[in-house]
Amino acid sequence: MTAYFIQAFIYLVAAVIAVPLAKRYGLGSVLGYLMAGVVIGPILGLVGQETTTIQHFAEFGVVMMLFLVGLELDPKGLWAMRVRLVGLGGLQVGLTTVAGTAIAWWLGLTWQTSLAIGLLFALSSTAIVLQTLSEKGLEKTEGGRSAFSVLLFQDIAVIPMLALIPLLALPALMGAGDDRASHAGLSLVAHLPGWAYALVVVAAIGSVIAGGYYLVPKLFRYVVGSGLREVFTATALMLVIGIAALMSLVNLSPALGAFLGGIVLANSEFKHEIEANIDPFKGLLLGLFFITVGAGIDFQVLASQWGTVLVLGVVVIAVKATILLVLALLFRVRGSNGWLFTLSLAQAGEFGFVLLTYSVQNSVIPVEISQVLSLVIALSMFLTPLLFIAYDRLVLPRYRRVKNDGRQPDDIDEQAPVIVAGVGRFGQIICRLLRANNMPIVALDHELEQIENLRRIRIKSYFGDASRSDLLETAGIEQARLLVVAIDDRKRAVDMVKYVKHYYPHVWVLARAFDRGHGYQLREAGADDIVSETYHSALEMGGHALTAMGVHPMRAKQMTWAFVQNEEAHEDELFDAWKEIEEGINFSPRYGELFMKLEEALNSAMQQDWPEPQREDVPIWTPPVPTEDSDEKS
Template sequence: MTEYFLQAFIYLTAAVIAVPLANKLGLGSVLGYLIAGVVIGPIVGLVGSETNTIQHFAEFGVVMMLFLVGLELEPKMLWAMRNRLLGLGGLQVVGSVVAVMACAIYAGYQLSIALTIGLIFSLSSTAIVLQTLSEKRLNKTHAGQNAFSVLLFQDIAVIPMLAFIPLLALPELVDKAQAAVNSMSEQHEQLSLVASLPGWAYAIVLVLAIGTVVLGGHYLSRPLFKMVAESGAREISTAAALMLVIGIAALMSLVGISPALGTFLAGVVLANSEFKHELEANIGPFKGLLLGLFFITVGAGIDFTVLFADFAEIIAITLSVMLIKASVLYLLALIFRIKGSDRWLFALCLAQAGEFGFVLLSFSVQQHVIPTDLAQTLSIVVALSMFLTPGLFILFDKVIYPRFQVKTNQREQDSIDDEGTVIIAGIGRFGQVVNRFLISNNIKTVVLDYQVSQVDTIRRINTKAYYGDATRPDLLKTAGIEQASLFVVAIDNRESSVELVKYLHNTYPKLKIVARAFDRGHGHLLKEAGADVVESETHHSALELSLSSLQLLGHSEEYVLRRKATYKRVEKEASKRLYDFWLKESAGERFSNDFIKLFMLYEERLKQAMDEDNAAHQQDIDNQNDANAKQTNDSNSDIQS
C-alpha cells in the first residue's frame, strides 16, 4: 500500500509543478504533462515498470473525453457533418495509410508489416488535439471543426483496423511466440462474451449491445438521474455518472467494441438530456486528471536506451511521418477549400501519431504481425510525435497565424487622432445602436474594432471608426482612455470582453464601464470583472417581442404594460440575488445545482407575481365595472325623480 501512495504522490507532484510552469511559459498543459513524465521517468528514474500498467488505466481518460464530446453533439448535428466525417476523415486515413505504407515498402519492409505501420501512423491523437484546441479556444474555428471530424472518423476506424490486422499475421512470428499467445488467448476468453461465437451470433451480440446503449441511454438514464437528483446527495450524482461511463465502457469491451466509441455513442444519445450539464460537471474533473496521467505515462514510457541506440534513425522516422501526414492533410485542406491560417492549423494539429497507435502496436505484436523490436522503435516514434505536437501549435501561434493576420488585415492599426467622452469597443450590430444613439444626443465617441471589413462598412455610412485591438493598452491611451468618462464593451469574444473589463476596472477605477453580455453566465463574469452595467444583447428585444405577442393575442395595452412592469421588477430582484449566490457558491466557474434550484424558485416567483398581478388587474376591472354600474343606477334614479 505504501508503494502505491508514493507512486501517486510522485505523479501528482510532477503534474502540479510542471503544468503551471508550462502554462506560464505558453507551452500548454499537454506539453507540461509530457515533460513531467520524462523527468520522473527516464531522467530521474522515480517511476519505472508500473508505467505501462498505469497507462492502461489512464487511457480511460480518453474514454471519458469522448463521452463528453458526444454530449456536445446532437444526432442532427452528427448527421449534418456526415460529408466531412466520411469524405475528409476517410480520405485522410486512406491517404496517410497509402503514403506511409509506400515509404515503409521503400525502406525494405514486407507488404503486411508496411500496411500495419501505415494503419498505426494514420491515426492522430484525439486527446492531445482536442485538449489543445479547447485550451486555445480553436475548437470552434473551421480548422477545429474539420479536425474533429477527422479525429472522430479515426476513432471509428480503429474497430475495422483491429478486425483486419490479424489477417496480416506472419507465420514465423506465430511459431516463435505460440506459448505466450495461448496464455493470452485464455485470458481474453475469460474477459469476452464473443470470443467463441460464430460470425452471425457475434453480429447479433454487437447489434444488441449498441441497441442497449441507445435505448438505455434514452429511456433508462432519465429516471435514474432524476431519482439521484431528488436524493440531494452530490456524491451519489457523481457515482451515477461514473457508473454510466464505466458500465458502457465495460459492456463495449466485453463484446469487442472500442470503449471510446461506445461512450461517445452514449454521449450523443444523452446530448438532448436535461441532465447533460450535470454529467459534464461530474465527469469533467476525472477526465482532466486521467488525461493528464495518460500524458505523464507517455513521457515516462520513452525508452531512452532504444532512442539513443538509433537516435538519428528514430528522429528521421518521426519527422518523416509527421511531414507525410501534414502533406496529406494540407492537400485535403486544399481540396475541401479550408482557407487561410485554418489550412495550416488543420494540417499541423493532426500531423502526429495518436494514443490508439499504442493500442494497435500492442495488438499487432500479440497477433504476430510486427516483431517486438520493431514495435519498440515504432512506440518511441508515436510518443515523440505526440511530444512534438505542442511545438507545432506554438509554431502556428507564433509564426504562421501572425503572418496571415497581417495578410488578411492588409494594414497596420489606425493612428487615432481623436478623443471622446465615450469609447466603444466593437461596432457590430450591438455597438452600432449604442453609437448612433449617443451621437444623436451630441455625445462624442471614439469607436474601435478589430475587424477591417466591419470598420470599412461603417465608414461607408459616414460613421467614424478606427481599426485596432481594444485590448491593447497602448491603443487605448491614444484613444483617450485617460480622459474618457465611459467605456462601452461590445466586442464579440466572450473571454476577451471579460479580460478587457477586468483590465479597465483595475487600471482606470474612475472609468464607468458598461458591457454587452451574451447570456446570464457571461453577464455574471462581466459583473465580477468590474462592469458597472451589464445588459444582455437579446433580453430587451425578446421582452418587447413577448409584449407584442400578448397584444396580438387580444390583450389590452394596459394589461401588457402591467405585465412588463411586473416582469422587470421580478427580474431585477432575481438578477441581483442570482449574481450574489453565483459569486458566493459557484466560485465564478459554472452554475451549481443549488444555483439552478434558486433560479427555478425565481421562475416560480415570476409565475406567482404574474398571477397576483392578473388577480389585481381583474379586481380593478370588477371595481371599475361596479363603479360604472353604480353611476348608471344613480343616473337612472335622478332621471326618474
C-alpha cells in the first residue's frame, strides 16, 4: 500500500510543478503533462513498469471525455454534421490508411503488417486535440468542428479495425503473441459465429439507448430523493463505467459507447448536474494519461533507434498533414481554420497504442517493430502541442494581418468622435442607432462581408483590424470621445481596452462582454461601460415569461427592474471576489457565498409588495386564458 501512495505522490507532484510552468510559458497543459512524465520516467527513473498498467486505467479519462462531448450534442446535432462526419472523416481514415500501408510495404514489411500499421496511424489523439481545443476556445470554430467530426469517425472506425486485425495474423508470429493473448480479458463474443456476434452488438447498443431513455432518468430521480450529493456522483460514475464495461465485453470501443450514452442523455433534466460531477474526474484521468505517455518512453530503444524514430515521426506528421490539408481544401475549410484542422490532427493517437498491442497479441506485428512504432506514436503526440503553438504564433498572426484573399486594410480618409470596432450582428445595431441620430462614426471590421453590408446602407466603414494601434490612430482615436468595442474575440477586446485606456484615458470606452467573467476582465482592463450581449435580451424574454404565466406586464417590468438593481447592488463585491480567482485561487468560497447572497436578495426583492399599476400608466392587457390541461393540474 505504501508503494502505491508514493507512486501517486510522484505523479501528482510532477503534474503540480510542470503544468503551471508550461501554461505560464504558453506551452499548454498537455505538453506540461508529457514533460512531467518524461522527467519522472526515463530521466529520473522514479516510475517504472507500472506505467503501462496505469496508462490503461488513465485511458478511462478519454471515455469520460467522449461521454461529456455526447452530453453537449443531441441526435439532431449529430445528424446535422453527417456530411463531415462520414465524408471528411471517412476520407481521412481511408486515405491515411492507404498511405501508411504503402509506406510500410515499401519499407519491406508484409502486406498484413503494413495494413495494420496503416490502420493504427490513421487515428489521431482525441484526448490531446479536444483538450487543447477546449483550452484555447477553438472548439466552436469551423476548424474545430471539422476536427471533432473526424475524431468521432475515427472512434467509430476502431470497431471494424479491431474486427479486421485478427484476420491478418501471420503464421510465423503465432507463438510470440500467445502468452499475451491469454490475458486479453473477458469477452462475451470471443467464440461466437459472425451472425451471433452481430446480434449481441445490436443488443448491447440497444440496451444503452433504451436504458438511457427509460431507466436512467428514473434512477437519477430516485438518487436525488436521497439528498446526498456523493451518491449522485457515484451514480454518474457508475453509469459511465457500466457503459464502458458493456462495450468492452462485446469488443466495442468503450469511448464510442460512452459517447452514445452521452447523446442519449443530452436532453435529460440531469444533464448539467451529471456534467459537473464527472468533469473533475475526466480532467484528472486525462492528465494522468498524458503523464504515462511521457513516462512510457523507452530510452534504451530510443537511443539505439533514435534516427529511425525521428524520421518516422516526422514522416507520419508530414503525410497526415498533407492529406488533411487536401481534404480541408476539398471541403472548403479555408484560411486559418484549414490550418487548425490540419495541424490538430496530424499526430497518431492513444487508440494507436490499443491497436498496436492488439496487433502484437494477434500475431500481426512483431514485438521488435512494435517497440519502435510505440515510440513513433508517442513522439507524434509529444509534438502536437508544438503544432498548436505554431498555429497560434505563425498561422493566426498571418491571417489577422492579411485577411480576405490578401486584401490590405483600407485607407481611412476621415475621422469621427465615435469609433465602432466590430460591426457584426451586435455592432451593426449600434451603428444604425447612431446614424439615425446623426452621430458621425467610423466603423472598423476585419470581415469584408460585414463592411460591405454597412456600405450598402450608407454607413461609412473601413476594412481593417480594429485592434491595431496604427488603424485606431488613423481613425482618430486621439480626438475621439467614444470607442465602442464589439469585436468577436475575447482576448483582443480586453487587450484593445487596456491599450486605449493606457494611452488615451480621455476616451470613453463602451465594451461588449460575452458573459460575466469576460465583463469582469473588461472592467479590470479599464472599460468605462460594459454591456453583456445577452443580458438585456434575456431580461426581456424573462419578462415575457412572467407575463405568459399570468403576471401583469407592468408588474413584470417592475420585477425585471428589481433584478437589474439587485445585480448592480452586489456588482462590486462579486468583482472583488472574482479577482481572487483570477489571481490563482481556483475556488473562491467568498465568491460562492456572495453569489448565494445575491440569489437570496433577489428572492426577497421578488416577494416585496408591488404598487398596483395605474390604468393610465399601462397598456390595455388581458390575462392569458388557462388551458384545460392547466386546470386539470391545478
